[in-house]
Structures are given as structure tokens and as C-alpha cells.
Amino acid sequence: MSTVRSHMTMSLDGFIAQPDDQVGELFEWYDAGDVAIPTPYEHVPAFNVDAASAAFLREVTDGCGAVVVGRHLFDITDGWDDTHPAGAPVVVVTHRPPADAAERWPTTSFVDGVAAAIERAEQVAGDRDVTIASANVAQQALALGLVDEVCVSLVPVIFGEGIPYFTVLDTGHLLLEDPVVVQGTRAVHLRYPVRR
Template identity: 35%
Template sequence: MAKLQYQCTMSLDGFIAGPGGDMSWLAAHLGPDPTAERIMRQTGALLVGRRTFGGDDPYKGTEHEGEPYGGGWDGPQFVLTHHVPDAPVPGVTFVTDLDSAVTAAKAAAGHRNVGVLGAQVAAQCLRAGLLDEIYVSVVPVLLGDGTRLFDHPGGTRIRLEQLELTQTPGAATFVFRVLR
């Protein structure tokens, strides 16, 4: 059965995107990473937030601009949105409600994981009790502002169990199980 796994890279101060959704900071931290490559192989479909899907691209200006994980992954994408575009996008299904999006992404993923991309869609999955794991690569940069890994005004406590920690020269990567 497919697991829902929030997948992201985060600055040391807790941001997955800079101010205004800026992702240019990430380009300096992209490179060979055996853990990330394994996670991509284990991912059968993506569940993506609309702002993430249409947002800034760390691969902007390269041959892999607009490709998930810079061309390192290929498969079906399900974009959660309130406004389905008129023109279809190859390989992308736009879905207007979380339950339908999760059901479709899990069916498409088969025995592999569903990679959840975007802080808001991940938070929705957490609130609904649907998120199984968090994969986060922490890189050595401070952004000072932007989109947090997880933001819940007023606070809430989500218990996690660490499953894995790997280190490369440029990152510490964690995999956590969401405890319910």
C-alpha cells in the first residue's frame, strides 16, 4: 500500500522556500545524493500543492526546468487546486478535493510511495490524518523568511518517530514516521 510522504529540502532555520516562494537558494545545494535518489525510486506518484506546481523552480534556466526533481523522476502528478486550468497539462491531473487527490495518487503509485510536495498540501494531509512520513533534507543555509516546513498558527504538536538519518557533505537527511 502506498504511503504519503512529505518530501522537501529545508534551510537550517526551517524554511522550504524563501520569501515569495523563491527557490533559487536551493540550486547551490543540488547534487548527487544517494538518499534522495533512493526516495525518488520509491516514489510512484506526486501529490502537489497548486502554489508549488506553478511556483518558482530551482532548475530555472537549465535543461531540466519544470521537471519534477530536476528530471530525476518521472510519473503521474496530482495537483490539488481550487481552480482547474482550462488547458490540460501532460502527465498532470488537477483535483479539487484532498480525499480524491490522495485516492488517485495512491492508486497511481501502486506499491510505491506518494511524494507530497508543498507545505499547505502537507499540512492538509497532516490535519486529515493521512500523512505517513516526512522526508526532509536539511541544508546549511539560513533564509530568515519564507514558507516554513510546517506552520500552524496557535501551535499544535505532531509526534514523529525518527526512522533514518543520513549525512552527505552538504546535508543531513531525515525520514520520520508520523505518529497517530
Template identity: 35%
Template sequence: MAKLLYSATMSLDGFIAGPGGDMSWMADLPDTGPHEVADNLWPQVGALLTGARTFFGDDPNAGTEQEGAFGGLWSGPQFVLTHNPPAHQVSDTTFLADLPSAVTAALAAAGDRYVNVLGADVAGQCLAAGLLDEILVFIAPVLLGDGTPLFRHHAAALEEISSTAGPTPTIWYRVRR
């Protein structure tokens, strides 16, 4: 059965995007070579659940072969939570106005793989609704000073699943219910 996983790269000071949603800092991170957790994550993802700011936002790889989720490696169904869908169709993308419908559709599409939640607002909504199963954080060696925090105004008890050291450490948590 599919699970909701919020994965994000976060600055050491707790931000997943700079001021105004700026993601350009991601393109400036040093290439540290293979990363076992990141390299093995995207094949485990069956669907994406994002908010409009993330879907329509700043992709630091725009216009390159690495554009899109997981550096352009992933493709599949995307479900975007928004009250203002675009007038034109976007392939493999469904726009939904409410969280329960978006989560239900994404879980059905993911099969036995993860629904990867992208975007702090949608992840916070999922956490507040008791729907978020896991959180995976990649810690980038950068201080942004301001921007979009990993979570805002949410509390939850977490249980560590795993962690890795290295140039980009990771911490993977299960959300306790």
C-alpha cells in the same frame, strides 16, 4: 500499499522556500556529489501530490535538463490540489479540488510506491487530516531568514526511521497515529 511521504529540502532555519516562494537558493547549493537517500528516493515514488503554488511555482532548474521533480529524473502521474485548474491539459497531471479525492487518486496511481507530497500547504493538510505517513527532510547548509516554513501551525508526534550525516544531512520520520 502506497504511503504518503512529504519530502522537502529545508534551510537550517526551517524554510523550504524563500519569501514569495523563491526557490532560487536551491540552485546555489554546493554540489556535494552522490547522496544515497536522495539518489534512492525518486525510483520509489509512484505519484506526486502537490498544491497549485508548488506545481505552478518557481523551479530553480527551469529551462534545464534538471527541470521538474527530483532534478528532472522522475516522471509519472501528478495530482494537483487546486480550486483553479488551468484551461489547458497538462500531460500526466490531474487537477482536483478536494484533498480526499486527490489523495485517493494519487494512492491508486502510486501502486506499492510512495505518493510524494510536495508543498508545505498540502503536506500540512495531509498531516491535519491524519493521512501523512512519513516525513523526509534534507537539511541544506543555508539560512534563508524568512519564507515558507516546513510546517505551519501543525503538531504531530514523530518516530525517527533513519538519519544521515554529511554536507546535506537527512532525517526520515514516521508520523505516529
């Protein structure tokens, strides 16, 4: 059975992007070491991280069979040209798929609703894992009880404002288990199993 996890890189004060959607210094850790983590595509450069971050990245990406994102991130990245760096098909939560979706993004699925998106991602992933790479989608999936693990790559920067990873949960407090902690260069990686 696959694991459904959310994973975001986050500032110390809880933001995953600046107000203008730029990531600022958040992704410095992807180029802060000498261990190359190649992507499956020649046109997408490898990540060069420290040894501890490399082990963390391999754990959360090698088994990834599908990535779930929101329409906003999909539009910002232009759907990664149908080649997400994780090397997995993408499932987009949207009420209105692009008109040319089937031609431009043939391996991408467009689904109306978070629960349906997770279900579709699990079908696509088979026995591999599902990664949620969108804060809003992650929050909704957490509220629906669909997330097994919350991952945060916490970086040493304070934004002061921006787009938060977490906001108010309609369901109240959500308890997580104690984290697995990986100290990397320019990031501390935290993996919290969701308490059942």
C-alpha cells in the same frame, strides 16, 4: 500498500523558499557530489550528489509512483512541462484547473481537495509510493492523518524569512518516531515515520 511521504528541502530555520518563491542556496546539495542520479528525461539534467545523498535520493524517488503538489508550485514550474524530475505523474490540488490542462499536461491530474488528491495519487501510484512536494498540502495531509513519513533535507543556510515547511497545526502537536539520519554533503537527510 504504498507509503505516503512528504519531502522538502529546508533551511535550518524552517523555510522551503524565500518570500519571492526563490530557493536560494537550498538546492546546492543537488550538485555537491560526483554521483550522478539521472532523471527519466533527456532534457532534465541529472543530479550530482555525494554517495550518501545518492542512496537517500534513490530510496525516496525510485519507488515514487505519484507526486502531489499545490497549484502554486505547479504554476511556478509550469507543471514541469508534464515531466516531473521524479519521473512520476503529478496530482495537483486546485479548485480551478487550467483551461488547457488536458492538452498541455496529459499525465497530470487536477483534484479539488487534499484528501481527494491523496486518494487519486494512490490510485495512480498503484503499489508504488506517493510523495507530497508542497508544504501547504503536506500540512493539510498531516492534519488529516494521511502521511506515513515526513522527510526533510536540512541544509546549512539560515534564511531569516520565507515560506515555512510547517506552520500552526490545527490538530495540535503531531508526534513522529525517531528519524533515520543520513549525513550528506550540504544536506542532512531526515526521515521521520509518523507515529500512529
